[in-house]
Amino acid sequence: MNKLSTLFVGIFITFVSAWLGLVVIPYIQLGGLKPEKDEITGALMPPALSGSAQRGRLVYAANGCVYCHSQQVRGSARRLPEGEVPPDIARGWGARRTFPRDYLGERPHFLGTMRTGPDLANVGLRYTADWQHRHLYAPAAISRGSTMPPFRYLYKKQRIVGAGTPDALDFSLIPGVEPPEEGYEIVPTEQARDLVAYLLALRRSSYDLPEAAE
Amino acid sequence: MSPISAQQSALNPDADSLTPAQRMAERAAIDRSCRTPCLVFFGTSMFWLMLGTILAIIASTKLHTPEFMVSLPFFGDVGLLTFGRIRPAHLNTVIYGWASTAALGVCVWLMARLCRVQVMNTWILVTAGALWNLGVFVGMLGILLGWSTGVEWLEMPTQAAFILFTSYALMSVWAILMFANRKPGHIFVSQWYIFGALFWFPWLYGCVQILLLLQPVEGSVQGIINWWFAHNVLGLWFTPIGLATAYYLIPKVTGKPIHSYYLSILGFWSLALFYSWNGGHHLVNGPVPAWIISVSIVASAMMIIPVVTVAINHHLTMKGSFHLLKTSPTLRFVVFGAMSYTLASLQGISMAFRISNEVTHFTHYTIGHSHVGMYLFFTMMMFGAMYYIMPRLVGWEWPSARLIKIHFWCTAVGGVVMIIALAGGGIEQGLKLVNIWLKEAPTEANPSGTPYSFMEILAGTLPWLWVRTMSGILIFIGHVAFGINFVLMLLRRGERRLTPTLLGEKSSSPKLEAVTA
Structure with missing residues (x-):
């Protein structure tokens, strides 16, 4: 190989073959995927996110939730015994595996590569907004043994006015964490509210997709 | 002297x-003509190496001690110290x-050296180097301040990516000028790899910037493209440069030509053909078409x-x-790196199959694997290269053999x-997560056995993660020794x-490494 042209053509062709295979063809195959419409109610599946949840997706991105939490319920490649479901489903992370259509409208995607924490594909079906706020503020107090970092910087302390803020943290439900001094409350910032709106919107098992019927 | 055949010149860096x-x-x-641009690149890379190692230790500690450095x-409490920002800051700083x-x-x-011409247009290189560092700086700051794009391996805000791309384009233009002016009849193996890498990386980077960040595609196709990119950064950017270094420095230090021309050709073209298809194995059993995963598994096996x-x-x-x-x-680091390349690749192949991937995916095992590739292979290879190149740029030998020894043993051990801790912890974590390793074996009353709860699995990883942090500190000591010597x-x-x-x-045989060799 002492000719630059031969070298270049080879380098070009090998790379383009994979580019076509892993970028262009998947795009052609899946790029036109549309949400499924429920015949009776006319609701879209997956449903579109609210504005707050959309902003929450950016909070999720900015604070790197994806490095510990995946959002995909996998099948299993093993031959499981009769009546046994894939481990992801057995752990309660979803009633069915997830499909490409489940991720429509997600920019960026949070498929994830790591499960230091549990999968979040359906976390909206498991916990309430109040629980999420308490857990984000003091993870180890809410779920014992958790190594999730505390997201106290997404909360602020303010003087109680009138009856107080409805979503202020209820410290009687956060064992071992010092409440703020008398007359003050800890409330979520806009970012925390958006993040929790996003987490509550993660409920992919709550609708059915035709491809899940196989 | 007889004329040099092309084959000979592909094998022997001293064939002239x-x-x-x-x-x-x-x-x-x-070497004199390389002095300024190379010192710009090496000097600044040393800074990022130190910062990257510190970020690594902080991130690693946070995994077992979550209250470490949160305020x-x-x-008081600040976002820029949270694990989810420090970790990508570490990755982007070191990558x-x-x-x-x-x-x-x-x-x-x-x-x-291989084109056998003095560096021309030094200003292009210095500009590219300055822009590259500016891009990394802006990007890292962006990640820490919460402007991450949230896409793994591409977290840097688009503004930083634009600066990096411009810098890289300048590098490519410079490389083309060098190739065009090279002395005839001499394309050594290393140059095939460099030529490939300098062409592949801008395409990869430009393509994902458009398809994932500027005009994002829909849904889980992003995952496929994301991993097509992230895997190819290793396979088509770092691997070729690492191998080009080994192909050049092993014959240089030993004073012998590369063993076989045909093996070199086979190795290069099979890498180009198969590595580029590997990315899909990051999504085994995931929400993407099965054919993509199958093709990637086949290509991974062919590696x-x-x-x-x-x-x-x-x-x-x-x-x-x-x-x-x-x-x-030089040889010690380079051979260590080359052996790690074999290990990293064989490990990667073994992780690509559906059955094994189900266990190792989503665990620390994968993180360990990426460190075999990026640290034990590539980083050690770069250390080896710097030990060889630096004296030739500065006109001064390394001041302390003892510091070199500390550097080698701390980083190697x-x-x-670290790899053992992450692999061991990852396998334990993976087997428990997929309910193969059960807390209580199946009995008649309880036919599927009792799986470990998620919290029990997490607790099981903590001792391994402590060991990993300790190994990180040892590595940091090695880097400091290198930095002092530098x-x-x-x-x-x-x-x-x-x-x-x-x-x-x-x-x-000291003469083989003499400054003018």
Whole structure:
């Protein structure tokens, strides 16, 4: 190989073959995927996110939730015994595996590569907004043994006015964490509210997709 | 002297028709011409290496001690210290700041040496180097301040990516000019790899920037494209540069040509063909079409060809020269790196199959694997290259053999311990997560057995993660030793040596590493 042209053509062709295979063809195959419409109610599946949840997706991105939490319920490649479901489903992370259509409208995607924490594909079906706020503020107090970092910087302390803020943290439900001094409350910032709106919107098992019927 | 055949010149970096004196003079002139741009790249890469290692230790500690460094004095709790920002800051600092910057420096020097022309248009390189560092700085700051894009390996805000792309484009233009002016009839194996890498990386980077960030595609296709990119950064950018370095430096230090031309060709083309298809194996059992995963698994298995080919070729080149590992710092790091390449690749192949991937995916095992590739292979290879190149740029030998030894043993032992901790912890975590390793074995009353709860699995990883943090500290000590030696060398401290700094008392063949070799 002492000719630059031969070298270049080879380098070009090998790379383009994979580019076509892993970028262009998947795009052609899946790029036109549309949400499924429920015949009776006319609701879209997956449903579109609210504005707050959309902003929450950016909070999720900015604070790197994806490095510990995946959002995909996998099948299993093993031959499981009769009546046994894939481990992801057995752990309660979803009633069915997830499909490409489940991720429509997600920019960026949070498929994830790591499960230091549990999968979040359906976390909206498991916990309430109040629980999420308490857990984000003091993870180890809410779920014992958790190594999730505390997201106290997404909360602020303010003087109680009138009856107080409805979503202020209820410290009687956060064992071992010092409440703020008398007359003050800890409330979520806009970012925390958006993040929790996003987490509550993660409920992919709550609708059915035709491809899940196989 | 007889004319040099193309095949010969592809194998022997010293194949030319010059007298030794002429060759020495030519090389000295080339090395001098590399001095400014290479020092810009190497010097700044050292800074990112140190910062990246500190970020790594912080992130690693946070995984087992979540309250570690969550607040700053006076500011209280701040977002920029949260694990989810420190971790991508670490990754981007070491990938784009350390590894890529060092790789660009090595590229410049190898290109000049192998094209056998002095570096022209130094201003292009210096501008590219300055822009590259600016891009990494802006990007890292962006991640820490919460402007991450949230896409793994591409977290840097688009503004930073634009600066990086511009810098890289300048590098490519420079490389094309160098190739166009090269002395005829001499394309050494390393140049195939460099040529490939300099073409592949901008395409990869430009393509994902458009498809994932500027005009994002829909849904889980993003995952496929994301991993097509992230896997190819390793396979088509770092691997070719790492192998180009090994292909050049092993014959240089041992004084022997590469063992086989045909193995070199097979290794290069099979790498180009198969590696580029590997990305899909990051989504095994995931929400993407099964054919993509199958194709990627097949391509991953085929990687056995380039890996074994290159391993045999390097081994047979080294054969008879292994005693030099005792004395030559360059060879020790380079051979360590080359052996790790084989290990990393074989491990990668074993992780690509559906059955094994189900266990190792989503665990620390994968993180361990990426460190085998990026640290034990690529980073060690760059250390080896810097040990060889730096004295030729500065005109001063490494001041301290002891610091080199500390550097080698701390990084080698630290790296290996880290891999063992992450692999061991990852396998335990993975087997428990997929309910193969059960808390209570199946009985008649409880036919499927009792699986471990998620919290029990998490608790099981903690001792391994502590070991990993310790290994990180050891690695950091090694880097500090290297950094001290690097700075002392720039300051021309220590005794003036006429022969290279070697490890151990007996120097078997110092002339091979003499400054003009």
